Amino acid sequence: MDIGTVVGLILGSALMMMSLILGGSSLMQFVDYPSILVVFGGAAASLMISRPLSLVLKFFNIVKITFFNKPVDIKTTIAQIVSLSETARREGLLSLENRMEEIDNPQMKLGIRMAVDGMSTDIVENILRTELEAVAGRHGVHKGLISGAGVYCPAFGMIGTLIGLVMMLADLDPATIGTGMAVALLTTLYGAIAANMIFLPMADKLSGLNDDELMNMEIVIRGVVAIQAGENPRVIKQKLETFLPPSERGGDEEEAA
Amino acid sequence: MDIGTVVGLILGSALMMMSLILGGSSLMQFVDYPSILVVFGGAAASLMISRPLSLVLKFFNIVKITFFNKPVDIKTTIAQIVSLSETARREGLLSLENRMEEIDNPQMKLGIRMAVDGMSTDIVENILRTELEAVAGRHGVHKGLISGAGVYCPAFGMIGTLIGLVMMLADLDPATIGTGMAVALLTTLYGAIAANMIFLPMADKLSGLNDDELMNMEIVIRGVVAIQAGENPRVIKQKLETFLPPSERGGDEEEAA
């Protein structure tokens, strides 16, 4: 679990509150329930109009992913593929059957199983690539839901402010004009905070997580194909470690040996 | 039929009204017929200028699709293809002739008919892919019409507000300045609501429906090609189920058997 998202949210909220207190303002001055309703209710309504209900209901599950993701460990993936390739080279492809249980990564499990089952390399790669594209597609839909919230929140913030301005202007009373405008501006403020401190950063996070996962899948695909083709484990290692930044690559001495 | 769009529209409208009532404002204060005319009439005019009349006349039919769509059922598509592939394997490709009637999906019907008619796999795939691209093209044009409304409505909202401001300023009367500006802002409000609560979410919905339908067509194409190539139904099932999220895939036991 990457604690950045939690730390960032706490830090950001603390900062917003500190800035109010430093400004000598009471927190309650910034809370207006109808405004909250317009911004978040309006955004929720637009998300429901724009997407299947089954997807919208997953909203909080997807938000949770940004908090509780276990980072993809590419080094372990590579190490496992290299280890599997050594077994396959020494004892034959079928011997991987015995190592199925230790494989956690579902794509790797699927790929190795298909290889052991004797499917052709072409079909195995084709299925794994289709899987990668399907995963990318589903992640894109999930990210779109969160970034959609990041687009509709400021839109309803503006709508709320316009409603407030029309009310205030239609009934112009010099004594309350200030308070009226202050309340009217609150929805714009809510929308801007919701977008820039919650939903857009979360969508960025999902995007980064997706990139990592797809790179991991790409490594698995190349690894499984290489194992099935009986490639040299040393060459497989070098090929796959190319995805890592140089500082994280294994020692090169063996390669020169 | 996915009820999200209807529920979302009702929810959103209810919220907007509630916020007016909570604000102590009468609904009628927010209704101004000339403003409605400028925003929706202006957007309609721009859509007519920008697109063939025959397309613009389909506007409400396209809007209806966002309400009354029957969701694409990929699992049934796959099941049917697998079932057809089993028949084809057991009794030959020509035997599919007898199962034509039970096929509802028009692409699948077309593909199987062409296969039964003895067209080469290349031509069958080529025709089905051309169909997919043509469908994608038409859907893109439809979506463009709705998202066009989502672009022109706020534009005419701004134009209406400018017209109102010019009128008000040219004839500056402190007593009515508030009402004048309130009315001027109404067009911007209408434009923002029309875009963010109606047309842009609907365009998003059409986009998602299109993605689902194209994925279904892609599955049909791969299925028909695989049937024509006489592939193993078990392999076809595995290939096509890769498009589904893991939780919705059929049991894997048989595969290992």
Place this chain on the structure above:
Amino acid sequence: MDIGTVVGLILGSALMMMSLILGGSSLMQFVDYPSILVVFGGAAASLMISRPLSLVLKFFNIVKITFFNKPVDIKTTIAQIVSLSETARREGLLSLENRMEEIDNPQMKLGIRMAVDGMSTDIVENILRTELEAVAGRHGVHKGLISGAGVYCPAFGMIGTLIGLVMMLADLDPATIGTGMAVALLTTLYGAIAANMIFLPMADKLSGLNDDELMNMEIVIRGVVAIQAGENPRVIKQKLETFLPPSERGGDEEEAA
């Protein structure tokens, strides 16, 4: 000729005027010659800076295309190709020489002539595809000119308003502040109307016309290649009709025959 563009322009202009009259304002209040000069003159200057003079001089010719375009008739194109393919099958490719005169479409004429002249299929397809790309390129340049006007008009609208504001503010007189601001806002209004009711919709229109024309050319290319390859007219018909929406396709009975 698609009348949508004309009808839309008339409708939009009528609406704008109605909204002024309903607002109790005189039309003349909205006409300011220096403002017109700044918006349209400025946009014209920027188009001249940004594009070759020979292109800018075609501005009104390109605008005219959005009014007086004859819609591409894909069904007729397909019917003619199928008819030509029947002749070619029955009487040989060279017999198409006699039908040259009845072909209006310049690409089809060029393609058939090259086929009759005995050029290889590869060269014929290569030349027709180069033509398609060249046409797409020229259309893109034309559309860019009109959408450029749609970008520069609001920009000079804002510039005009800034100029007006600076003048008004530098010489702040409570008696005329209203009229001053009203006039200053007129350029923004002109720019917004010019962009959203004239140039951007026209650019969209050109884009749609281009898409139709390119699809027609794609059909011609596939048709000519198929004729040259001596394909079955029935298969050619099916291939090309795939570009049409299902409702417009010819009867399928013959195919099953």
Place this chain on the structure above:
Amino acid sequence: MDIGTVVGLILGSALMMMSLILGGSSLMQFVDYPSILVVFGGAAASLMISRPLSLVLKFFNIVKITFFNKPVDIKTTIAQIVSLSETARREGLLSLENRMEEIDNPQMKLGIRMAVDGMSTDIVENILRTELEAVAGRHGVHKGLISGAGVYCPAFGMIGTLIGLVMMLADLDPATIGTGMAVALLTTLYGAIAANMIFLPMADKLSGLNDDELMNMEIVIRGVVAIQAGENPRVIKQKLETFLPPSERGGDEEEAA
């Protein structure tokens, strides 16, 4: 040299001045040296931060290209290639050695020289295509510098206005509020004019010049490859003229001959 850019700049500047004079304002009211410093100095600083110094120093050279470009003459390019192909066909590829001197276009010169030197067609095409991509890359960098100015100028215009507003507001004096705001708005005005009447149109111009040059290079590449392959000059002519609009193509009579 295309005079459009010069004419457009003069026209635009004249219009701006006319609008001031028509508005009864003195030109000097619109000149404020600190404002000029903020907008253009700020944009220059940001360009220096964002790009290598050696590139920023070429700024005015690149601006000059938009004034003094000699338009690409595709017809002459085609005519020369066709003429070279006729020589090559009649007297052999090596005979082109004698015609090297009359070739001005550097890519054509390079391509023909490599062909005469006996390099393989693959290598010649590879080198010429690499050249095309390298030219496109350098042009993109140049265009990015100018459009960067078009982005940073309005940004510093807004920054200048904010600075002016803060100064004015911190020291609110009803007597000078108008002049203060007028001066504050000047930077926004400068930024808007610099972007929309100078840098963005110039960047568009560079873009168009680049497109023309790349098309010319594409024609040279196809021509050189065709000459090396010993293709029929008549076919080469037809292939290359496809890049021209139909109205500018050479007579077709010879082709039918």
Place this chain on the structure above:
Amino acid sequence: MDIGTVVGLILGSALMMMSLILGGSSLMQFVDYPSILVVFGGAAASLMISRPLSLVLKFFNIVKITFFNKPVDIKTTIAQIVSLSETARREGLLSLENRMEEIDNPQMKLGIRMAVDGMSTDIVENILRTELEAVAGRHGVHKGLISGAGVYCPAFGMIGTLIGLVMMLADLDPATIGTGMAVALLTTLYGAIAANMIFLPMADKLSGLNDDELMNMEIVIRGVVAIQAGENPRVIKQKLETFLPPSERGGDEEEAA
């Protein structure tokens, strides 16, 4: 090290200060610590939410790259490849073992080592291309962090201004309204300067550095592949120098020799 970034930052800061002094304002009027906290603290919080903590912690290291980069020297890269190719041609591929030490560029070192180790050209090119894509991916992530700061700073600038306006309006006191608004606008000003004078130009810089490095890697890849294929050093030189602008290419006389 390219001094442009440092010079630009100094120049820009000097300009901003000069404009304050010329405006007769004290610097301290433009410093407000809570505002600084909201803009930069808020942006930092959003970056932490949106990206892995390990990446955010590299922020200043990445900023440093924009100051202290040593420019890629493509000419030296080409010269070294040509020199290596001459050795390989004269003394065989294995002789490059002795020249390993003089190679600084890590990709070139890796490529030549793999070639000397006897890996097939396909694998060598595949590994080097994977490396190039991995480098491009990492650079993209780094650039995204800096341009993310350039997006979140103005967003929190606007949020800060909204907070300030709500405070000021809720407690409307004609005597302090000016100061209140001045302070409220400061966050927008900070955000605009941070984005347009610091982070967005730096992101542009990183983008340009990345382009240069990728071009250098592309040259290394083509060079290593060419060396392994035993190509003529003269041809290799010509191929690779095509990436340079004509003015920087080596003499062409030898080529004609």
